Amino acid sequence: xxxxxxxxxxxxxxxxxxxxxxxxxxxxxxxxxxxIEEIGGPSRLRLLLTPPAEARIDQxxxxxxxxxxxxxLLDWLAPHLDGLHLIAAGHRVVHGGIExxxxxxxxxxxxxxxxxxxxxxxxxxxxNLAGIRALMQARPELPQVACFDTAFHxxxxxxxxxxxxxxxxxEAGVRRYGFHGLxxxxxxxxxxxxxxxQAEGRVVxxxxxxxxxxxxxxxxxxxxxxxxxxxxxxxxxxxxxxxxDPAIPLYLMRERGMDLAAVSELLHQxxxxxxxxxxxxxxxxxxxxxxxEAQAAVAHYAYxxxxxxxxxxxxxxxxxxxxxxxxxxExxxxxxAAICARLGWLGLALDPVANAAQGPRISQPDSPISAWVxxxxxxxVIARQAYALAQTG
Numbered sequence: 346x347x348x349x350x351x352x353x354x355x356x357x358x359x360x361x362x363x364x365x366x367x368x369x370x371x372x373x374x375x376x377x378x379x380x381i382e383e384i385g386g387p388s389r390l391r392l393l394l395t396p397p398a399e400a401r402i403d404q405x406x407x408x409x410x411x412x413x414x415x416x417x418l419l420d421w422l423a424p425h426l427d428g429l430h431l432i433a434a435g436h437r438v439v440h441g442g443i444e445x446x447x448x449x450x451x452x453x454x455x456x457x458x459x460x461x462x463x464x465x466x467x468x469x470x471x472x473n474l475a476g477i478r479a480l481m482q483a484r485p486e487l488p489q490v491a492c493f494d495t496a497f498h499x500x501x502x503x504x505x506x507x508x509x510x511x512x513x514x515x516e517a518g519v520r521r522y523g524f525h526g527l528x529x530x531x532x533x534x535x536x537x538x539x540x541x542x543q544a545e546g547r548v549v550x551x552x553x554x555x556x557x558x559x560x561x562x563x564x565x566x567x568x569x570x571x572x573x574x575x576x577x578x579x580x581x582x583x584x585x586x587x588x589x590d591p592a593i594p595l596y597l598m599r600e601r602g603m604d605l606a607a608v609s610e611l612l613h614q615x616x617x618x619x620x621x622x623x624x625x626x627x628x629x630x631x632x633x634x635x636x637x638e639a640q641a642a643v644a645h646y647a648y649x650x651x652x653x654x655x656x657x658x659x660x661x662x663x664x665x666x667x668x669x670x671x672x673x674x675e676x677x678x679x680x681x682a683a684i685c686a687r688l689g690w691l692g693l694a695l696d697p698v699a700n701a702a703q704g705p706r707i708s709q710p711d712s713p714i715s716a717w718v719x720x721x722x723x724x725x726v727i728a729r730q731a732y733a734l735a736q737t738g
Contacts, residue, residue, distance in 0.1 A: 349429035350728045354437040355476025358384045360414045365728040366429060373728050381414045412479040419483055433488040435731030436477050437527065439469040441493030443518055448730040451477055451489040466575055468613060490731040497526030500566045523570035525552045527723040532670055533565040539705060539717055546665035549657050551650060554671035555583035561657040569660040571653055577612060581649055583626035586616035618642050628673045647683035654688060664691055664714050670721040685716060
């Protein structure tokens, strides 16, 4: 009998899920992928991937809470396991803090430690943990594995982790953590398949989606990244501002009368591409628009990404390869072209035909710096991590 791993990514009003078959020796195959949307409202169960013989589903359900959504998912899942033995559930957890440089089996003590990180990331952490808690209640015998977006960046040297703040704050955990680590871990695992020996060199990976960050890798380990204490820092994103003058929130509160909640909502929900364009956070819509504000938003985004790649090249002492991944990185050829056009001084020469064809290599054959499009797969990383811990007991 083959084993199965359940993958969960709980958001504020959604529950993304996937079921992987695991055949010896550790061959992972996705069987189902889907989402429960509008938890607490007019909820729906949507299947986005099924085996070829099965029809995809988009149906109304009743799910007033994450616990109810988990019960619906488990009830639906039971007859679809088809003889598979469900051995663990792997959860995406955004923040692992100082303590977690690797995935961990979740028990009450681990859950309590992770709950203490909610003030650092109130938009993701409580919902990630709600999914774990709900499944622990529904299936207490099933091993739960927390897989962290921060863990890949625990290799950052202390110099890169520090803010220019008093030392006691660093010791208390006010430091640069970095995020999107599950995506970067996957890219690091497949870099040799694309880059060969160059994979061990100086590589910048651009995870450009609704959330966006960059990671500088050497020997396929993180040595610098753009998100820091929280996922708000770094590049402009879909609705998040990225790096700004830290005095701006103080000004908004002192001079504009905004309270903490209003400033947080502005920086997280009304900034980024949405704030710049005034219309949309969706890069596809902005690229299709002729409005000057939309075009300016795209130009600003590409400028900031390229500028920051230059900064990471300094951290690496040069650059051998640039990798684009995630939704914008994998699919928005005009954005990649605009970014690469600003990196010619580094030696990067884009191949426009390859770029329009989405790669995988999008640089000229003789370009001193190679550029690539490599699809990411965070689910597979979670499945591997959960399986490994389930096997060790």
